[in-house]
Amino acid sequence: MRVGILTGGGDCPGLNAVIRAVVLTGSGSGHEFVGFLDGWRGVLDGRSVTLEPSQCEDLLARGGTILGTSRTNPFKEAGGGEGAAKMLDEMEVEAVVAIGGDDTLGVAHRLAEFDVACVGVPKTIDNDLSGTEVTFGFDTAVQIATEAIDRLHTTAESHHRIIVCEVMGRHAGWIATHAGIAGGAAEILVPERPFDVEALCARLERRRERGRLSSIVVVSEGAVPVAGPQAEAAELATASGTVDQFGHARLGGIGAWLAREIEERTGYECRETTLGHTQRGGTPTAFDRVLATRFGVEAAHALDEGTFDIMVALQGGQIVRIPLEVGVGTSKSLDLDLLDRVAGPFLG
Numbered sequence: 001m002r003v004g005i006l007t008g009g010g011d012c013p014g015l016n017a018v019i020r021a022v023v024l025t026g027s028g029s030g031h032e033f034v035g036f037l038d039g040w041r042g043v044l045d046g047r048s049v050t051l052e053p054s055q056c057e058d059l060l061a062r063g064g065t066i067l068g069t070s071r072t073n074p075f076k077e078a079g080g081g082e083g084a085a086k087m088l089d090e091m092e093v094e095a096v097v098a099i100g101g102d103d104t105l106g107v108a109h110r111l112a113e114f115d116v117a118c119v120g121v122p123k124t125i126d127n128d129l130s131g132t133e134v135t136f137g138f139d140t141a142v143q144i145a146t147e148a149i150d151r152l153h154t155t156a157e158s159h160h161r162i163i164v165c166e167v168m169g170r171h172a173g174w175i176a177t178h179a180g181i182a183g184g185a186a187e188i189l190v191p192e193r194p195f196d197v198e199a200l201c202a203r204l205e206r207r208r209e210r211g212r213l214s215s216i217v218v219v220s221e222g223a224v225p226v227a228g229p230q231a232e233a234a235e236l237a238t239a240s241g242t243v244d245q246f247g248h249a250r251l252g253g254i255g256a257w258l259a260r261e262i263e264e265r266t267g268y269e270c271r272e273t274t275l276g277h278t279q280r281g282g283t284p285t286a287f288d289r290v291l292a293t294r295f296g297v298e299a300a301h302a303l304d305e306g307t308f309d310i311m312v313a314l315q316g317g318q319i320v321r322i323p324l325e326v327g328v329g330t331s332k333s334l335d336l337d338l339l340d341r342v343a344g345p346f347l348g
């Protein structure tokens with residue numbers, strides 16, 4: 001079979017490891033591969049490169065994606081779904097392995113209406129896809145954030161400061177909670193639970209009275225204060241006004257806003273660090289390389305068996321295939337039990 005591979009959405013450590021696994025496993029079964037450039041954009045424009053096994057052998061540890069990526073949504077363009085199907089037909093591409101988050105995989109599912117055969121591979125550092133216990137990229141992002149928090153501790157301690165560390169995660173607090181637990185944060189603020197700045201400051205004051213002169217506050221980029229004047233002020237300070245083709249606003253800025261608020265309200269010296277794209281760049285951890293490889297091998301087997309409109313997923317520690325529709329149906333919010341029962345005893 002002639003198979004197209006594409007990577008869509010934000011890049012993520014482990015994408016190249018999936019490409020390697022799909023191409024090396026699939027070519028062993030006689031499939032030929034082309035890589036579409038820049039996600040679904042490359043399919044619409046017919047831009048692709050040949051992917052020979054020899055080109056993919058050394059990709060395991062490489063961050064980013066050799067194919068490039070974009071947040072293009074074919075269904076936002078007139079006749080886009082039909083156009084993508086027509087292009088694939090003209091290029092004699094019989095199946096597509098789409099590696100992406102809910103947006104990219106949502107497009108893969110909708111293309112079934114146009115008889116496009118897709119196998120999905122879920123990725124996101126945010127870990128917010130419901131069909132799989134974990135996505136590759138998440139472990140790397142948590143590792144990077146944890147290392148950063150470790151470093152922030154020593155400088156915060158030296159200066160008796162509060163440091164607010166803003167992490168990614170979109171509207172899910174997985175990165176914040178895992179990195180906050182692993183890094184011994186005093187506070188973890190997540191989108192799933194709006195926070196009260198006054199109560200937060202009171203906790204930081206009590207902590208200082210107990211002799212803890214420095215604190216690390218981990219805040220997820222999507223965290224918001226409780227409804228009311230605090231939320232309105234934060235919204236004014238952070239709204240970017242930029243929305244992508246899938247309707248997602250660009251997040252960020254809550255950490256800087258919060259650091260100013262804490263300093264003003266408590267009088268403690270406060271700094272802010274936004275980890276941003278450092279969480280997505282560079283080499284994947286061993287865990288993510290293994291998960292990406294397991295996903296890629298399973299995607300290649302799905303091609304062999306002609307099983308389409310599915311995505312591979314991790315469930316109960318096993319790699320399974322689930323309908324794409326199920327995988328992209330709902331997003332996976334943070335398990336608040338993890339925040340309350342596991343992180344809780346160490347906060348404050």
Ligand code: F6P
Pocket residue numbers: 010124125126168169170221250251280
């Ligand atoms: O979904 C992955 C992610 O890194 C989010 O955590 C973040 O909000 C977003 O992508 C950033 O996107 P961009 O790279 O377009 O700024």
